Amino acid sequence: MTAATATTAETFRPALHYAARNTWLNDPNGLIFHDGVYHLYYQNNPLDNVWGNMSWGHATSPDLLTWTEHPVAITCDDEEDIFSGSIVFDRDNTSGFGTDSAPPLVAIYTSAFKPGSAHHGVQAQSLAYSLDGGYTWTKHAANPVLNRGSAEFRDPKVLRYDGGAGSYWVMVAVEATDFQVVLYKSKDLKDWELLSTFGPANATGGVWECPDLFPLPVDGDPNDLQWVLTVNLNPGGPNSGSAGQYFVGDFDGTTFSSATTVTDGLQDPDRLGEYLWLDWGRDYYAAVSFSEAPDNRRLMIGWMNNWQYANEIPTSPWRSTMSMVREVSLQSMDGSWRLVQQVAGDPAPLAEQTPSFTLAAVEISDGHHVLDGAAGSVQRIELALTPGTAEECGLIVRGDGAQGTRIGIRPADDRIVVDRRESGQTDFHGSFASVDTAPIRTTDGTYELTVYVDRCSVEVFAQGGQVTLTELIFPAATSTAVSLYAVGGTATINNLSVTQYA
Numbered sequence: 001m002t003a004a005t006a007t008t009a010e011t012f013r014p015a016l017h018y019a020a021r022n023t024w025l026n027d028p029n030g031l032i033f034h035d036g037v038y039h040l041y042y043q044n045n046p047l048d049n050v051w052g053n054m055s056w057g058h059a060t061s062p063d064l065l066t067w068t069e070h071p072v073a074i075t076c077d078d079e080e081d082i083f084s085g086s087i088v089f090d091r092d093n094t095s096g097f098g099t100d101s102a103p104p105l106v107a108i109y110t111s112a113f114k115p116g117s118a119h120h121g122v123q124a125q126s127l128a129y130s131l132d133g134g135y136t137w138t139k140h141a142a143n144p145v146l147n148r149g150s151a152e153f154r155d156p157k158v159l160r161y162d163g164g165a166g167s168y169w170v171m172v173a174v175e176a177t178d179f180q181v182v183l184y185k186s187k188d189l190k191d192w193e194l195l196s197t198f199g200p201a202n203a204t205g206g207v208w209e210c211p212d213l214f215p216l217p218v219d220g221d222p223n224d225l226q227w228v229l230t231v232n233l234n235p236g237g238p239n240s241g242s243a244g245q246y247f248v249g250d251f252d253g254t255t256f257s258s259a260t261t262v263t264d265g266l267q268d269p270d271r272l273g274e275y276l277w278l279d280w281g282r283d284y285y286a287a288v289s290f291s292e293a294p295d296n297r298r299l300m301i302g303w304m305n306n307w308q309y310a311n312e313i314p315t316s317p318w319r320s321t322m323s324m325v326r327e328v329s330l331q332s333m334d335g336s337w338r339l340v341q342q343v344a345g346d347p348a349p350l351a352e353q354t355p356s357f358t359l360a361a362v363e364i365s366d367g368h369h370v371l372d373g374a375a376g377s378v379q380r381i382e383l384a385l386t387p388g389t390a391e392e393c394g395l396i397v398r399g400d401g402a403q404g405t406r407i408g409i410r411p412a413d414d415r416i417v418v419d420r421r422e423s424g425q426t427d428f429h430g431s432f433a434s435v436d437t438a439p440i441r442t443t444d445g446t447y448e449l450t451v452y453v454d455r456c457s458v459e460v461f462a463q464g465g466q467v468t469l470t471e472l473i474f475p476a477a478t479s480t481a482v483s484l485y486a487v488g489g490t491a492t493i494n495n496l497s498v499t500q501y502a
């Protein structure tokens with residue numbers, strides 16, 4: 001590595017997010033909490049920092065914020081690439097890979113078969129198991145275990161179903177180009193029986209990938225459970241490119257019935273704004289949840305990138321990071337439901353002091369106003385504002401003069417906006433510079449934003465996490481100013497606090 005690339009690497013290397021030391025990553029895989037440790041496996045090219053040689057990389061964390069990288073867990077070979085999938089703790093040793101007293105972890109992954117294989121051209125589901133708590137893995141001798149002869153059958157997420165219909169393993173996977181989630185059941189993770197299919201529905205502007213299915217209590221009521229089916233798609237997101245949508249409804253052990261389907265069948269592009277999105281930003285993809293998370297928490301991670309430009313983002317020697325880990329919960333809203341998201345780990349121990357900058361209520365005028373003492377590149381900014389006559393108002397982060405990344409509210413349009421046209425390096429790909437927006441609601445004219453800034457990204461949680469926007473940015477190391485801005489009038493900042501983490 002030259003000195004120049006070392007500087008670039010450290011300029012953008014996140015402090016609160018996971019990035020591999022010096023290689024490529026994409027989708028989170030096999031998320032599981034086991035023996036007191038969070039395991040994050042991920043699509044990894046062990047040999048380079050662009051997509052290829054797909055294998056499962058591995059990192060662990062005690063707190064969802066600090067990660068340790070381990071040797072590659074499951075490696076590609078001449079016959080197969082190891083595409084996305086999940087891990088379950090087979091506590092009753094249904095697979096027989098372990099013993100009753102030492103049950104295994106079992107990984108269910110997609111074999112993307114290569115020319116060296118008799119299955120060349122097919123994507124099918126395979127198993128590997130670990131008897132040492134997830135650090136070393138053995139591929140099952142009789143792989144693949146589920147082969148439909150399809151070239152686009154991938155991304156198995158396996159969960160344990162215990163309900164009215166019985167107790168068994170359920171797999172959700174996709175027929176990607178059919179815009180379909182396929183559901184299977186099994187007693188032993190080896191023999192799979194088709195249960196049902198779901199889709200096409202709502203967003204179908206790109207292939208369906210990386211599904212997940214889980215129950216959540218509505219408004220915290222354990223007697224009111226709804227099932228959430230998440231489906232990532234690429235492209236076709238609300239602000240273009242890769243994104244994740246979700247459906248809320250019922251799963252009876254066989255069939256998922258959506259209560260939030262707007263468009264049954266292929267997408268009506270004019271209705272994109274009516275679908276439910278995991279995140280409205282450009283850089284939150286392939287999101288899936290942890291198995292076995294403590295206290296029934298539903299914790300998700302997304303890949304913080306977009307296939308439109310993923311291989312070209314200007315970092316080195318590593319490329320791509322995960323999002324922060326998010327706890328998702330379900331709120332009732334207007335006779336329907338919304339997923340609400342919060343950062344799951346507690347970053348307080350990482351803070352130098354908490355909070356390190358605060359501002360009491362103030363009215364701001366047209367223009368931008370640098371906050372002396374608030375500058376930083378790894379920080380959480382909490383802000384409540386009430387737009388006055390301004391047509392747009394909010395924050396500029398990683399700024400330098402009037403330039404920077406703008407995160408604001410357009411009250412007349414009921415929109416939140418992230419504008420990264422002047423965020424720093426944008427010219428590495430024609431579609432990167434963008435103004436991305438999402439619908440936002442207020443009941444009392446006030447808007448609350450929590451923004452995590454982490455060297456090459458902003459993650460915005462608005463209105464208590466009802467709306468999130470996740471975006472990559474590549475500013476100069478010296479662009480650290482935090483400003484308030486208003487366009488065409490005044491706005492009131494009710495309160496603001498900044499916590500520095502590095």
Ligand code: FRU
Pocket residue numbers: 026027043054083084110154155209210286
């Ligand atoms: C999603 C995806 C998955 C596939 C993996 C390959 O980003 O395309 O469908 O399993 O990446 O790396």
